[in-house]
Amino acid sequence: MELKQYGLILKKRLVMILLLVTVSCLGIGLYSGYFLKPQYQASAKLIVNQYKDSGSLLPSIDVGAINSTIGLIKTYKEIIKTPRMMKKVVQQYPELGVTHSELVGRVSVSSVNETQVMSITVKGSSYQEAANMANAIAIVFQQSVPELMKVDNVSILDQANPLENRGAVSPNIKLNVTVAFLLALMLGVGIAFLLEYLDDTVKTEEDIDLLLQVPVLSAIPTFREKDSKERGDKPETALKAGRGNNATLDA
DSSP states (O other): OOHHHHHHHHHHTHHHHHHHHHHHHHHHHHHHHHTSOOBEEEEEEEEEOSSOBTTBSSSSOOHHHHHHHHHHHHHHHHHHTSHHHHHHHHHHOGGGOOOHHHHHHHEEEEESTTSSEEEEEEEESSHHHHHHHHHHHHHHHHHHHHHHHSOOOEEEEEOOOTTOOOOOOBOOHHHHHHHHHHHHHHHHHHHHHHHHHHOOOOOSHHHHHHHHOOOOOOOOOOOOHHHHHHHTOOOOOOOOOSGGGOOOOOO
C-alpha cells in the first residue's frame, strides 16, 4: 500500500479519529480535574554512618566504611517498609489517623545517588499530613535501629516542614491529557485501518482507481428531489387513468 493510499484512508475516517481524540481528552481532563483527589508528597532525610559519635557526624573518612554503609542502606530500606516498623509508628503517633497497612502503601524509601543519605517519602491528602507521616517514620526508625542492628548509626539529616505550602504532585492533568491524546490518536488510526481492511465495497472514484487501476471517464451524479426544487424545475407528473380521462363518442 502506497503512502497516498494511507492518506486517503485517514482522510476518509478523519471525523471519527478527531471525535475519538476529542472525547478522550475531554473525558480524561474532566476526570483528572474533578474526580481524582489531589495527592501531596513530603520527604525526610536520614544519614547512615559507620558509627555515631556525639562530637562529629563524620569523624573520619574511610572509603571502605562508606561502601559498607551504602550496602547497609539496602537493608534499612527494607526494614522501614515492614509492617512491624509501621505498627510502631502508628502506636507512637495515633494522631496520624492511619493504619499500618495504609502507611506501608504510602511510603517509599530511596538512597540519594548511591550515597549515605536515605530519603523517606510519604504521600498524603495534604502536605501537612504527608510531612507529619514522613517525620514520624524517620524518628521511629532512628530510635529502633540500636535495638534491631545493635549499632547507633542513623541520624536525622532533614525533616519535612508541615507549615510549608507546596502544590500537589498528582494528578498531573497536562500529562494525563497528553497521554490520552496519544493513545486515542493511535487507537483511532488503528480502527480506521481495520475498518478499511474489513470494508470491501466500492463507494468513490478513488476506490475504482485503486481497485481496477483504470481512470474514471464519467460519473452519474446523485439526483435528489430537493435539487430540482432549488433549480425551480417542476417534475412532470404522469397521467393516471381515471374518471376525468375517460373519452366519449357523440353519434
